[in-house]
Amino acid sequence: MESLKGNIERRVNLFGLSEANVQISSKGGNNRLTVDLPGLENIDEAIGLIGQTAQLKFMGEKELLPEATASATFYDVFSVDTGLNGSHLVRSSVEINSTNSEPEVALEFSSEGSKLFEKATKDFLGKRIAIFLDDYPVTFPTVQTVITDGRAVISGSFDIKSAKALSAQLNAGALPMPIKLIQQSLVGATLGKESIDRGIKAGLVGLVIVSVFMVGNYGYLGFIADLGLIIYGLLTLSLYRLIPITLSFPGIVGFILSVGMAVDSNILIFERIKEETRRGKSFNVAMELGFGRAWNSIKDANTCTIITGLILFNPLNWNFLNTSGMVRGFAVTLILGIFVSIFTGVFVTRNLLRVLAKRKE
């Protein structure tokens, strides 16, 4: 069941959905997988892809007449169905040959599969049997002996890496049986409409308090920062629409955190401006100095956050990092938020201030 879950997770990730959940559930000994796909538009396509069982087929080599060989395709050559398929394969693993210490790929068949395999190895002794995964040939070893116990080994010029790859492909096809769809339903948000509504309300109240706080603390400057924040909010939300990004809860948190960092850029700058005016510089000079000096801190601090964000997001799909799920959803909104916040917090507010400050003179 765990390997099936892994298979499904891999397929779900093809959609690039940021926060799919795959959960095993059971009822009276029957195992089920519950797949949550947030924000999906085309549900039929998803069901098609998930339900599509990677099918293994074992096809024997056909004796072709010499004149036909030249024009024969791979599929013509291996056209004799042995009756073996993925449901007969229990597992595949990588083994090291004890005599020549070369890696080999071992196959283990079920009892029914063993019988079929025995027959196939008899029929095709000295010939080749090709293994197809979803109609794509994976390997075509030559049968050396008749195998009766359902345990076969594919040997050849493997290194550990290629042996592992082949074994993984075979395992992917070794699904117990085609998946049956029991139920599909379109549901509301997981956290419940009510909690999301309340969350939004709370977020708005929080934002108003923050805006008041900024104006109270920095007066005129705070007001400009609030304008910058509004632009920031609109820009990020429209980016979410464009990309598109599904906002589930961890994503919303990434967004809120990046709002915090957008405000932070402004606070850094304004504190600098205050310092410079205290040293007796005129407002315009203080403003330019403030932006210039604060830029170093903003750059370094945000680079650090982006580094963490990138490692969590795992853009190169490294296997040892998160390849799915909510952690990536969080990272995406965080990274996006930071880039936009640098733009609005520094570039937009700076230009707003320049324009408005000129008018003041």
Add this chain to the structure above:
Amino acid sequence: MNIMKFRPLFYLISAFLIGVSSFSIVKWGFKPSIDFAGGTIWEIETPNIADQSKIEEIFKSNDVPINSITKTDNSFLIKFANINQEEKIKLSETLKKYDEDAIDLRFETLGPILGKELLQKTIVAIILSCLALFIFIGRRFNDFSFGVSAILAMLHDSFILIGSFSILGHFFGAELDSLFVTALLTTLSASVHDTVVTFDRIRELRRQNIKLDWVNLANQAVSEVIVRSINNSMTIIFMLLSLVVLGGSTTRWFSVALLIGVVCGTYSSMAVAIPLVLFWKKKKI
């Protein structure tokens, strides 16, 4: 402001917090939510109940905490921790009282969302981030003691956050769920963010006045950025407090976790990261 003279006090506070956290983690452990432990999924069709709060009431009167409720067109999907047969019957009976026409669509046990794999990979990611940040900060400030200190401060914050959830779990029933993992990641980013801003000021002051010794340098830098640090934390705290007060019950513990993380992050950049830098500097001389 001579903040650095309080260094022994800072060390004591941190040692105390880490001690209490370790104690709680070892002694009480955590209360895993159904995200980690698995639980039950119950789907019911309720022609006469449209309001989610009614369902919440039913569960509340039976003392079964809900993990999540999802509403479809005419049914509710409720996830909660595993219950025994007796509790199940009681729940169904209460439901019948509210809605005679309610139909049991399915009742299944659920496996965990958060498998070992996700946790292991997240830990690998955190370790990698530590390495990357160590190199980045070390190079930016031309001084690897800055990198080490920033990362230690970050781990300090995460550990205290994890510890406080062990305590909150023991006394108030706070559970470790998938949102907690997010809060932890947020704390990591916020903590380094704050620390780097303070470090940056030290670097700038050092360029202006190369003769100043490290303790004075640190004092001046901290007193210059402290207003900014507090103001910045205040803005995030405002957001979170309103989430704690107004947000739904499902997200309350999450907001508390973030609150702890942010307060810790602000405190540690001044009281852990900088003293650690001073510690390395003293050792060198």
